[in-house]
Structures are given as structure tokens and as C-alpha cells.
Amino acid sequence: MPPRTNGDQPNKVYFFGTCLMDAVYPDAGIAAIRLLQSQGVEVVFPPQQSCCGQPAYNSGFVKQARAVARTQIQAFAKPYPIVVPSGSCAGMMKHHYPDLFAGRKEEAAARRFAGRVYELFEYLVTVLKATFEDRGDPTTVTWHSSCHALREMNVVQHAKTLIAQLKNVTLVELARETECCGFGGTFAVKQPAISAAMVKDKVADIRRTGATTLLAGDCGCLMNITGAMAHDGVAVEGRHLAEFLWERTNGH
Amino acid sequence: MGTKTSFDFAGNIEGALKDDQLRRNLRKAMDILVEKRHTVFPDSNELQQLRAAGNAIKRRALQQLPQLLEQLEANCTANGIQVHWAEDTAQANRIVLDIMRRHEAPAIVKGKSMVSEEMHLNHFLAEQGIEAVETDLGEFIIQLNHETPSHIIVPAIHKNKDEVATIFHEKLADTPYTEDVEELTAIARRALRKRFASAKVGLSGVNFAIAETGTLLLVENEGNGRMCTTAPDVHVAVMGLEKVVAKLSDVPPLLRLLTGSATGQIITTYVNMITSPRKNDEQDGPKEVHLVILDNGRSRILADPQLRETLLCIRCGTCLNHCPVYVRIGGHAYGHVYPGPIGKILTPQMEGLERAGVLATASSLCGACGEVCPVKIPIPDLIRRLRNESYDQEQTAVVDGGGYKQNLAETMVWRGWELANRVPAIHEMGTRLAGAMGKHLPKVGPLKQWTCVRNTPRLARSTLHERVRNEGVSHE
Numbered sequence: 001m002p003p004r005t006n007g008d009q010p011n012k013v014y015f016f017g018t019c020l021m022d023a024v025y026p027d028a029g030i031a032a033i034r035l036l037q038s039q040g041v042e043v044v045f046p047p048q049q050s051c052c053g054q055p056a057y058n059s060g061f062v063k064q065a066r067a068v069a070r071t072q073i074q075a076f077a078k079p080y081p082i083v084v085p086s087g088s089c090a091g092m093m094k095h096h097y098p099d100l101f102a103g104r105k106e107e108a109a110a111r112r113f114a115g116r117v118y119e120l121f122e123y124l125v126t127v128l129k130a131t132f133e134d135r136g137d138p139t140t141v142t143w144h145s146s147c148h149a150l151r152e153m154n155v156v157q158h159a160k161t162l163i164a165q166l167k168n169v170t171l172v173e174l175a176r177e178t179e180c181c182g183f184g185g186t187f188a189v190k191q192p193a194i195s196a197a198m199v200k201d202k203v204a205d206i207r208r209t210g211a212t213t214l215l216a217g218d219c220g221c222l223m224n225i226t227g228a229m230a231h232d233g234v235a236v237e238g239r240h241l242a243e244f245l246w247e248r249t250n251g252h
Numbered sequence: 253m254g255t256k257t258s259f260d261f262a263g264n265i266e267g268a269l270k271d272d273q274l275r276r277n278l279r280k281a282m283d284i285l286v287e288k289r290h291t292v293f294p295d296s297n298e299l300q301q302l303r304a305a306g307n308a309i310k311r312r313a314l315q316q317l318p319q320l321l322e323q324l325e326a327n328c329t330a331n332g333i334q335v336h337w338a339e340d341t342a343q344a345n346r347i348v349l350d351i352m353r354r355h356e357a358p359a360i361v362k363g364k365s366m367v368s369e370e371m372h373l374n375h376f377l378a379e380q381g382i383e384a385v386e387t388d389l390g391e392f393i394i395q396l397n398h399e400t401p402s403h404i405i406v407p408a409i410h411k412n413k414d415e416v417a418t419i420f421h422e423k424l425a426d427t428p429y430t431e432d433v434e435e436l437t438a439i440a441r442r443a444l445r446k447r448f449a450s451a452k453v454g455l456s457g458v459n460f461a462i463a464e465t466g467t468l469l470l471v472e473n474e475g476n477g478r479m480c481t482t483a484p485d486v487h488v489a490v491m492g493l494e495k496v497v498a499k500l501s502d503v504p505p506l507l508r509l510l511t512g513s514a515t516g517q518i519i520t521t522y523v524n525m526i527t528s529p530r531k532n533d534e535q536d537g538p539k540e541v542h543l544v545i546l547d548n549g550r551s552r553i554l555a556d557p558q559l560r561e562t563l564l565c566i567r568c569g570t571c572l573n574h575c576p577v578y579v580r581i582g583g584h585a586y587g588h589v590y591p592g593p594i595g596k597i598l599t600p601q602m603e604g605l606e607r608a609g610v611l612a613t614a615s616s617l618c619g620a621c622g623e624v625c626p627v628k629i630p631i632p633d634l635i636r637r638l639r640n641e642s643y644d645q646e647q648t649a650v651v652d653g654g655g656y657k658q659n660l661a662e663t664m665v666w667r668g669w670e671l672a673n674r675v676p677a678i679h680e681m682g683t684r685l686a687g688a689m690g691k692h693l694p695k696v697g698p699l700k701q702w703t704c705v706r707n708t709p710r711l712a713r714s715t716l717h718e719r720v721r722n723e724g725v726s727h728e
Contacts (some may be wrong), residue, residue, distance in 0.1 A: 014724075017716040019673070023683055024709050032727055043728045045720045050673035056666050058617055060639035060657070063646060064670035071674045078728065099633075113453040147618035179577045184616025192612050192701035193262075197269050197580045198616070199705065227706030 012042045013123070014082045014116075016072070018089045019051035021240075022218035028219070028240035032085040032120055035242055038251025043083075048075035052089040057096060059186045066100050072096070073106065073113045081127070082113070085120040085242055086218045087149020087156075093117045095152050119149060120242060121217060127159040134166040136248035142172050142211035143241075144202070144225065146218035147180050159217050159241055166248060172209040176201075176223040185223035199228040206236055214238045258607040259587035262615075266576030268581040274410055280581050281409045285573040288516025306509045307628040309502045310564040313494075317554060320463040320496045321545065329464025331528040333541045341371040344546045348373060348455070348488055351542055352382055355486055357452040361444075363470070363477040365387035365457030366404050366567060367490045367546055369589045370602075373455075384455075385447045387476040389440055398425040402583030404590060405514045405569035410582050413474075443478065454480035454538070456524075458491035459566070460506060460515035461543070464499050467527045471511060471520040478522050487538040489526070493545050494563040495555075504638065506566060513568035548601045556650050558637060562597050562629040569594075571621035571631060577614050587609060593621035597634040605642050612638040683715045 013036060021029040030107035033043045040224045049072060057065035072093070076082050094117040101110035124130040143163065145156045163171050182188065182198025189195075202225055205216055214229075214236050226238035268274060293299040313320060325335045333437060338344035344367075360377065362368060362384055374384040374395075386395040390408035394401060397419050401407030408416070413431055420439055421429040427439055456477055460469040468489050469482060470477050483488045497506065511517045530537035553559050558564045572578045572592030583591035588608060600608040612635050621631040643654030643663075672682045689711070695703050702708070714722070721727070 001650040022716040025718045026712045029716040044726045048676050060643040061666040064666045066672050068673040109515035151619040180616045187616040189698035189701040196705040223709050
């Protein structure tokens, strides 16, 4: 590992694994943790963590969302940065927790918590100034921006910075990169027909790039898009960028 | 439980999604509108400053709305404009009808007005034996075809040129079929000129009403608005009460935002500023100008500090153009006058949640609408607010029909979800159980909807919680 030059970085960070990564994409979670560790920081994973609360928050069940959000605030009590491998969950914790607790006794704690939240690639690029060396074979990929990474967290450029560091990887951008894939949490099941039309168009856009791999930074979008691709027999592999990055560089 | 949803939203959606022609027309048109807006606001810093200014102007206006409306009334009256107040659409219709009757007018020529759509004025007048003639080209097309607007700015945007050609050929007497755009426009112009020449009363909407000068400002591109407001002897303007702004100097930034966001224009071909009827020494212009100021639930919306943001809207329609849902289902599917993201927040507040709350489910909360809104309405936050009001768990709902969606089954699901995500032991048990079932999850409930077009998510054998424990990641 090269010697660290950014002396002011904290030596410990919290990792919030997200509920989807926990249940469906743990390999991506481990890869994200390894990437952080490769940059010389100790990663702490509080076992009491669960979900950011967004599914209930966006569905009209604010009380349950608040109870679950409170659990996270308690689980991440120490003043370490909280690194989140999802623009959507990070957006929930950074931008909506303060609203969720507005006027309540936890408001100040929620605000402090929100101030410590970083999206994974944002943290790797802007705080850890991470650079990686590609050791993989030449390949062509495309990238899907999650709406909340794009519009709430404004962090998509950091993921692209990391992709650009991989010399054997050619990125072909989607024609409609900024358009939602149709996941939207419970939207996908409350308005299944519209959601289906959206994901079908997203898959068609992906196919047109000719890429063999779809990269994303959010497991919700990934689950939606890869589910639709598998259903239609589309031979494009969907990966979380953390996993792809770790696999090709091993943190070097 | 039992809901009183006033329209078949699911059926409308299904129909729209199956209509390939409609989807092609919408996609093509929305792409053009999005691109034109992009071209007219090339500097994103400048746009952000302009949006902040627009937001501040409208916000300030809403804060002093009662005073501004009084001032508007006083100054309009001093200028010779007759001001009428309408609590609801029935009153507004009655006011228009009375004016028509007084002038024994058999027909009214109409410029584009969404408030008149909100009033269902054409239908109301038809019942009274009065003909309403739409003169905006888009409105003219859909009126011929007995349709309602599918977009608040470009009402016939769901039709392509060939469809318009067919409508003209079939609905206008002695009109040969032509797909030539110039010729189609000329056909409409010929039909409408006659109506302008003979109409005694013209109607228009209002884009901004300026309190300090008593001026009604109206933008348009076809000149039909100017015709409606100047050719007949009587001009009736209808506006929602949120359209008032304090000063003339408030107008330039709002105008730039409105035309740039709506049609990607720096300015529209016509900007009409109407401050009085014809004066004694003037040759033309209407002899009477009436202004009908409509409430129709707006005061109630104004009373809530968050919901009030709905009233910032300047009706540019750019949230529709950028919406991934609107582009796929079009305006008619929403079943109400105002479609798209703004319709999702405005309609349930006007009509009540029971009748129209379902509209708030048609959003992935992608945030595209909020990102482009020229006056920075936080549309996704307001959609979320209406979803909360629909269940009204904390008995704080203020929108009519609050809590209409309360039901034990859904509440139990979310309570279970809460428990699983609040109590680590239950969480662990739950994920283990799900993990053990692996890909054999039963395709019922939400998973049934999910798997129509997607494979079932494959749950990992061990969760991330288990993996970090086994692989020696720090716990604290």
C-alpha cells in the first residue's frame, strides 16, 4: 500500500451496509469495506444497524420510518464519518433525517448524524483521495446513476472519477443516464405497470451501449434492472461499482 | 375501508402504456421541450440564481396574499376593470354566464386558460346554450376531437401531425386531407378569424396579475390571446388567486423563468399587459374588462406552511416535460385537469384525498420535477406529505380525506418491518429465515407485482451482518 499523504483523514469510519446489501448483495458490501480498508482506515460495522428507513418514509408510514431511523442514530453514536454504499440511503440519512425529527428532542442528534454521512465513492474520492490501478482485462461497461445519488447527494461524478481510473475499462454512457430506472422502492409494486415500462426502457438503453457490464452505486436500482434483464434473458451483468472496483484492483 | 376514487387510474395507465403511438408522440415532444429549455438556460449558475429569485418573489407574494389581492382589486377597479370574486368553480361559472347573458352573447372566444378548464366552463356554458370556441391551436384541435388538454402548456402534445390532419379533415367541413403544417395552420386560422370577428365576449387566463399597477399579464405565441382580449367588446379574464405578484419589477425574472421553462423561449411572441378597458379617446380594445379571481380550495392550501408551496406554481409545465411517469402515460391518464407532478400534488388538495389521493402513488420520487421547477417547489416532499396524509398515522392530516387509506393489513406490514429493523435479534431471525428460503420466496403480494417483468431477487446465503462477523470487521 502506498504511504498516505492525506494526514487529516480520520483513522476510523463507520460503514452502513444498507438493508438490500445485507440481504441480497453482501459481496458488494464486503468489497466496499475492503476498498475503505485498503486506503488505511479502520472500518467499523455496528451490528445493531439495519435499514435507513426510506421504504416506510416514502410510503406514508412516517412513524415507523422514524423508529427505524432512531435505531440507526443510536447505532452510529460515535463521531466517526458514516460511509454509505448507496446514494439513496445516504440521501435519506443526510437530507431527510433532520426533517424526520424536526421539532423533536432528537433533532440536534439527527442533524449531527446527517452531517457525518458520506456516500461511498464520494468518501473514497474527496476525503481519502483514493487512486486505483486496474489489473483486469479490457472490458466495456455502462453506468446507471441512481436518482438520489444524482439529485440529492450530487455524487455521481465521484463514481465516474473512479471508473475513469481503470485503464482497461471503457465506459459507454447511457443515452438517458439521468432518467429513473423505475425502482422507487414501493413505487415498483404500487404502480407496477409504470415501473415496468420504465425499467424496460432502461434495459433497452443499456443494450444499445453494447456494454457487457452494467455498473451502479445503488442496490435498489441494481436489483430492479438486473431482475428485468434476467427476466428477458439479456446477457449483461449488473455489478455494484464497489465490487467491480475491488475485483479489478484489490485496493491497489 | 372502501375508497371513492373518482376515476379508473389503473385502467387509464394500462390503456396509455399500451398505446404505442401515444408513447412515441409524447417521448418525441418531451425530448424537444427538454432540449429547448436546456438551450435557453445554458448557464446553470445563472439559472440557479434566477430560480432562487423566482422562488423568493412568489414566496413573498404568498406571505402577503390577502393584502396583495385587495391592492389588485383596488387598482384594477381604479383602472376600470371590474373585479369579481369566486369561492368555487360554480360561482366563477355563474359570473361568466351573467356577463354573457347581459351582452346577449351566443358564443365566447377563448384564449388558453387552465383555470377555465378547472371550472369546466365549456361544458357549463354548453348546458346554458352558449358555445365556447377554443382559439389556441392546440385547444382548437382537441376541442374538435372532443378531448381535454393532455398538457397544461401544449394541450394537443399527445397528437402528431398526421392525427391533426385527420381531425381537421373529418371535423371541419370542406377540408381536404393535408399533412402540410403551413396549410393546417392556415385552415385553423381561417376557421378562427370568423369567430374572432363575430364574438361579443372573449375570455383569457392570466399569467401574472400585478397588484401595484392593476395589470393583467398574459403570454402567448399565436396572437389568439390578443385577439380574444381586444377584438370582442367584452374581455373576461379568469385567474387563480395565487397569480398575484406585488410589483411590476417582480415580472421580468418570473417571465424569463416561465417562458424559458415552458417552451424554451427567451420571450413569447406576444406579451399582453392589460391595464384597462378602452378609454374614451381610444379607437379599439374591449369596452369592458372583467377579472374573475377564483379560490376553489386555494385559501385552504395557503393556510398550511408546507402545502402552501404548491401555490408557488407559475404553470410552466416543465415538471411534466421532465417526468418519467408523465412521458409514459400522458396527461389524460391522470383523469383530472392538472396532470403530471404538479397535478399529483395540486389535484388531491383540491379534490380531496379520497377522490384523487391515488395520484400521489404515481411517483418514483426520482426528483426530476423538483430539480427543474423554476420556482423551486419541492414536489417530491409534497408528494410524500400527501402519502403521509393518506394514512394519517399521527392524526395531523389537514387535507380533506386525510387517513382515507388507513387499513390494518398495510399497517401491520409496516409495523412488522419496523420491529425487524429496530430489534437486532428479530432482524437476524428474519434475514436468516429469508436467506434459508433463498430463491423460493412465494410470489404473493408485492413480489407478484415485482416478478411480472423481473426475476425474483436472489437472497444471499449469508447476510452482510454475518459476513462482517466472520471476516473480522470491527464491531463497535
